Amino acid sequence: MASPPTAGTDGQSLEEHIQEIMRASSKHDIERLEKCIKEYSFPECKAVDVQEPTTGHSPLHASIASCKPAVNGSGTEQEQEHETTDVEASGVDTVRFLLENGAIWNQVDDNNETPGCLAYRLGLTSLYQLMVDAGVRAEMLLSRLEEYEKLDDDEGDDADNGMGTASPQAEPEEQDESLAVSTAQAQAQAQDVSSSVYLSSALALSSDKLLDEQQNGVMMAWEGGIMQRSADALLSEPGMQILNIGFGMGIIDSCIQNHVNKPASHHIVEAHPAVLTEMRDKGWMNKANVVVHSGKWQDILPQLVAEGEVFDAIYFDTFAESYADFRDFFSEQVIGLLNERGKWSFFNGMGADRQISYDVYQRVVEMDLFESGFDVEWEDVTLPDLDHEWEGVRRKYWNVHSYRLPVCKFMD
Ligand SMILES: C[S@@+](CC[C@H](N)C(=O)[O-])C[C@H]1O[C@@H](n2cnc3c(N)ncnc32)[C@H](O)[C@@H]1O
Numbered sequence: 471m472a473s474p475p476t477a478g479t480d481g482q483s484l485e486e487h488i489q490e491i492m493r494a495s496s497k498h499d500i501e502r503l504e505k506c507i508k509e510y511s512f513p514e515c516k517a518v519d520v521q522e523p524t525t526g527h528s529p530l531h532a533s534i535a536s537c538k539p540a541v542n543g544s545g546t547e548q549e550q551e552h553e554t555t556d557v558e559a560s561g562v563d564t565v566r567f568l569l570e571n572g573a574i575w576n577q578v579d580d581n582n583e584t585p586g587c588l589a590y591r592l593g594l595t596s597l598y599q600l601m602v603d604a605g606v607r608a609e610m611l612l613s614r615l616e617e618y619e620k621l622d623d624d625e626g627d628d629a630d631n632g633m634g635t636a637s638p639q640a641e642p643e644e645q646d647e648s649l650a651v652s653t654a655q656a657q658a659q660a661q662d663v664s665s666s667v668y669l670s671s672a673l674a675l676s677s678d679k680l681l682d683e684q685q686n687g688v689m690m691a692w693e694g695g696i697m698q699r700s701a702d703a704l705l706s707e708p709g710m711q712i713l714n715i716g717f718g719m720g721i722i723d724s725c726i727q728n729h730v731n732k733p734a735s736h737h738i739v740e741a742h743p744a745v746l747t748e749m750r751d752k753g754w755m756n757k758a759n760v761v762v763h764s765g766k767w768q769d770i771l772p773q774l775v776a777e778g779e780v781f782d783a784i785y786f787d788t789f790a791e792s793y794a795d796f797r798d799f800f801s802e803q804v805i806g807l808l809n810e811r812g813k814w815s816f817f818n819g820m821g822a823d824r825q826i827s828y829d830v831y832q833r834v835v836e837m838d839l840f841e842s843g844f845d846v847e848w849e850d851v852t853l854p855d856l857d858h859e860w861e862g863v864r865r866k867y868w869n870v871h872s873y874r875l876p877v878c879k880f881m882d
Pocket residue numbers: 665688689697715716717718719720721722723739740741742745765766767768787788789790791
């Protein structure tokens with residue numbers, strides 16, 4: 471939140487203004503909120519974005535928190551449920567009103583929760599859904615703005631920016647540092663490494679993980695189940711031509727090699743010199759049906775298209791690249807490489823450090839895939855308990871319970 475001035479203009483202190491806004495929010499008093507928005511215009515901070523000093527709650531948090539289902543009620547269970555539903559309905563109106571008046575969807579409180587995280591934790595489904603919708607709108611708007619900016623910028627600039635730059639604020643230059651959690655931004659912070667830095671950094675490979683120089687998890691063995699299911703989803707019959715982008719620990723490539731539906735040919739694109747050395751040491755360059763392409767997919771894939779290579783299945787899982795890179799991959803490259811009845815998939819880890827980001831990204835990706843001419847089906851994969859997996863890893867990048875495995879095809 472931008473710091474508001476210390477005194478109001480009507481004799482009331484700013485703290486009193488904030489208290490009034492928070493009270494109106496928790497009571498779902500839209501009339502009073504309307505008045506607050508009109509009257510308390512802080513030059514640097516909108517009334518809808520104030521934060522309560524002891525909890526860091528925004529008006530959105532307050533509106534949601536007061537919908538919390540009562541634990542000790544006197545009525546029957548049914549009556550309690552009914553009460554909760556009524557409160558939630560008035561919460562929905564208030565949250566909608568705040569969002570329409572510019573409230574920031576992903577402002578975090580002192581508990582590191584966005585309003586959506588709070589709604590999720592409290593099991594308030596309709597409020598959670600409203601916050602997901604708000605996140606999707608903000609992310610889509612931002613990604614469109616970025617496209618316009620890109621058009622204005624020098625066309626050949628391929629500088630990497632981590633896993634995306636999206637933020638819910640409409641204008642990137644107006645971003646406030648304390649509101650830094652958005653889906654794509656969370657990823658950027660999670661990795662905190664650009665593609666060019668990553669590709670020239672030393673790597674450490676152990677039996678259960680591949681780390682970069684800053685101990686970011688590039689790949690971890692717990693993802694093995696996801697890789698197996700992804701290979702199963704793609705290899706529907708023997709004798710297919712498959713392309714995998716990003717070798718990492720070679721988990722999915724081993725699943726492909728050992729699959730009951732053995733592929734006729736198996737191409738792998740890998741850009742990191744240390745990973746390529748490991749591949750060489752482990753004999754991947756000499757396997758009968760394997761072709762390894764050393765270099766970035768951005769350079770290799772256009773060559774494969776020019777050579778007329780076509781695949782029945784493609785898997786995409788790179789590291790330290792932006793969402794814009796990924797979008798370039800599926801909007802520009804897949805069309806030239808995938809057989810018209812082929813299938814492709816990708817590692818769906820965007821926003822996976824909190825449920826709301828994961829859900830927002832799923833919708834954003836779905837829309838972008840649709841725009842590029844793909845249908846996507848999602849399969850749920852239950853994950854094991856990951857609590858003990860993160861020792862020695864800089865940041866826990868996975869914080870959602872189940873994995874949604876995408877299978878994409880050209881639209882009919
Ligand atoms: C997350 S790992 C892949 C893990 C793999 N799916 C597995 O099952 O072990 C990502 C890999 O992509 C590679 N990579 C990153 N950027 C790349 C790029 N632009 N082109 C090709 N490979 C890239 C990384 O070096 C790394 O080996």
